[in-house]
Amino acid sequence: MPDFTIISLGCPKNMVDSENLVGRLIKAGYTFHERSEHCDFTLVNTCGFLQAARDEAREVLDELVALKNDRQIKRIFVTGCLVNFEKMRTLKEYKEQLVRENLDPDFDDYSGIDIECEKLYLERIAGKHPDVDAWVGVYDEPRIVEIVGKFFPQPPEEPVGSYFWIGPPPQEKLELDDSHRHLLLPQHVAYLRIADGCDRHCTYCAIPAIRGRFVSKPKEIILDEAKKLIDAGTKELVLIAQETTFWGTDLYGKPMLASLLESLKNLPGNFWIRLMYTYPLHFGDDLIELFAEKNGKILPYIDLPLQHASDAILKRMNRQVNRAETEHLLEKLRTRIDDLVLRTSLIVGFPGETDEMFQELLAFVHRWGFQRGGVFAFSAEPGTAATKFTETVPPKKIQKRLEHLLRTLGDITDHWDASRIGKRCDVLIDQPIFAAKGKELDSVYWGRSYAEAPEIDPQVVVNGKNLTVGDKVPCEIVQVQDGNLIAVALDQE
Numbered sequence: 122m123p124d125f126t127i128i129s130l131g132c133p134k135n136m137v138d139s140e141n142l143v144g145r146l147i148k149a150g151y152t153f154h155e156r157s158e159h160c161d162f163t164l165v166n167t168c169g170f171l172q173a174a175r176d177e178a179r180e181v182l183d184e185l186v187a188l189k190n191d192r193q194i195k196r197i198f199v200t201g202c203l204v205n206f207e208k209m210r211t212l213k214e215y216k217e218q219l220v221r222e223n224l225d226p227d228f229d230d231y232s233g234i235d236i237e238c239e240k241l242y243l244e245r246i247a248g249k250h251p252d253v254d255a256w257v258g259v260y261d262e263p264r265i266v267e268i269v270g271k272f273f274p275q276p277p278e279e280p281v282g283s284y285f286w287i288g289p290p291p292q293e294k295l296e297l298d299d300s301h302r303h304l305l306l307p308q309h310v311a312y313l314r315i316a317d318g319c320d321r322h323c324t325y326c327a328i329p330a331i332r333g334r335f336v337s338k339p340k341e342i343i344l345d346e347a348k349k350l351i352d353a354g355t356k357e358l359v360l361i362a363q364e365t366t367f368w369g370t371d372l373y374g375k376p377m378l379a380s381l382l383e384s385l386k387n388l389p390g391n392f393w394i395r396l397m398y399t400y401p402l403h404f405g406d407d408l409i410e411l412f413a414e415k416n417g418k419i420l421p422y423i424d425l426p427l428q429h430a431s432d433a434i435l436k437r438m439n440r441q442v443n444r445a446e447t448e449h450l451l452e453k454l455r456t457r458i459d460d461l462v463l464r465t466s467l468i469v470g471f472p473g474e475t476d477e478m479f480q481e482l483l484a485f486v487h488r489w490g491f492q493r494g495g496v497f498a499f500s501a502e503p504g505t506a507a508t509k510f511t512e513t514v515p516p517k518k519i520q521k522r523l524e525h526l527l528r529t530l531g532d533i534t535d536h537w538d539a540s541r542i543g544k545r546c547d548v549l550i551d552q553p554i555f556a557a558k559g560k561e562l563d564s565v566y567w568g569r570s571y572a573e574a575p576e577i578d579p580q581v582v583v584n585g586k587n588l589t590v591g592d593k594v595p596c597e598i599v600q601v602q603d604g605n606l607i608a609v610a611l612d613q614e
Contacts, residue, residue: 123151126153127143127163128163129305133312135201142166142200158188163194165181167201168201174203175203186250190252198256198257199256200262202331204259297336300342307551307590309551313359315360315368316363316365319332320367321441324439335367351388358385359397363398365396365400366403368381376403396420397424397574409457415459421462422572423462431478462492463492465494467526468498469496469519483525494530544597545597545598548583548595552590566582582602584607595612
């Protein structure tokens with residue numbers, strides 16, 4: 122059987138998709154390798170959320186095409202959000218063309234795509250990379266074994282060019298099946314996807330058009346998946362979705378995340394639960410009480426992407442929540458949950474953002490002291506409502522605001538991290554630290570406390586003897602250096 126590798130780009134939700142793709146192929150008999158060179162085929166799972174992510178995907182494809190031309194790999198298959206993004210954009214342009222020609226604009230049949238629309242799609246998705254063998258949309262990822270099978274064994278029985286698998290329209294729900302996962306991250310940390318898709322329709326975001334409508338994974342399936350991960354050695358379950366606080370709405374008629382967390386925390390085992398991608402609109406008191414009860418499993422760490430603080434901008438973003446409502450929630454979170462770490466994500470340069478609105482955002486960030494955070498510069502993503510807004514902010518001003526807000530968040534993070542010096546906390550050991558030439562350093566490890574989410578937050582450098590990856594080690598924070606915390610392991614002879 123052919124061997125293969127995968128390159129996973131983008132967010133943790135994409136990582137779960139990648140793990141499912143790998144698992145399906147392994148079960149079908151294909152051999153998985155971590156390297157790209159000298160594999161029969163390479164699978165690239167792309168992100169299409171922002172232009173920068175699409176540019177990154179194109180750069181990766183350029184590198185792989187060079188390897189293919191050098192005969193170091195045989196086939197290249199591309200899947201993920203980039204493929205669906207280009208479908209969405211092409212269909213939108215085609216509808217606009219029909220309107221201009223006074224024809225029927227209600228074109229949404231992905232299965233019988235019109236030849237003219239297909240031509241536009243081919244030019245958009247494959248024009249720069251004709252050496253890619255197949256483009257696979259997110260709805261067709263469960264068919265990856267069938268698709269790859271069209272190309273192997275070689276030579277195929279019939280000539281095969283680039284396959285363009287057109288999934289159902291985004292109005293339909295994407296079926297969630299994560300039972301095929303082959304974990305690509307270290308075993309002690311695992312993302313647990315509880316839902317996918319989005320019904321929110323923020324004006325800057327193309328996710329609903331790319332991933333489809335919001336769909337919750339049933340509770341019993343989530344619990345079964347969590348049990349298997351814990352039994353396999355997972356010490357940190359990171360709950361993810363496009364919007365975790367909306368979980369259960371399509372199943373029970375109302376958000377039921379608190380009920381799910383209650384069941385997860387009652388599973389046997391010594392593990393953490395970290396909640397990501399929450400939304401202020403559905404963060405109820407029942408959920409707050411779970412965080413406040415100090416049960417030892419649900420970490421007092423909340424990721425709350427707020428995007429902005431100005432009511433005018435929030436309304437234009439269609440966030441469906443205003444500043445007063447957000448601050449009411451933040452007040453409850455800060456007063457009820459001890460040792461709370463708040464993470465947020467913000468957007469600067471949204472159309473119509475004035476200097477006064479940006480100053481309002483800065484004051485908001487200072488007031489609430491987010492210990493962790495990220496900032497994005499607004500970009501008008503094709504297919505989103507924000508592309509129609511005319512009050513654009515000049516790129517230089519956007520960049521200046523981005524840098525200012527990043528410094529502000531960085532100063533808050535540094536100040537809070539410094540306040541932890543001398544304090545004790547458990548640190549989950551992620552991996553040994555390696556010196557040059559891959560030599561493992563003696564008794565120095567990368568880790569994270571409850572205050573650091575994997576891959577996006579600072580890390581904790583732990584000095585200790587004979588520590589094991591996946592162990593939770595009592596430590597004392599002794600220093601902050603280069604954005605990371607330095608700690609020493611306690612209770613060692």
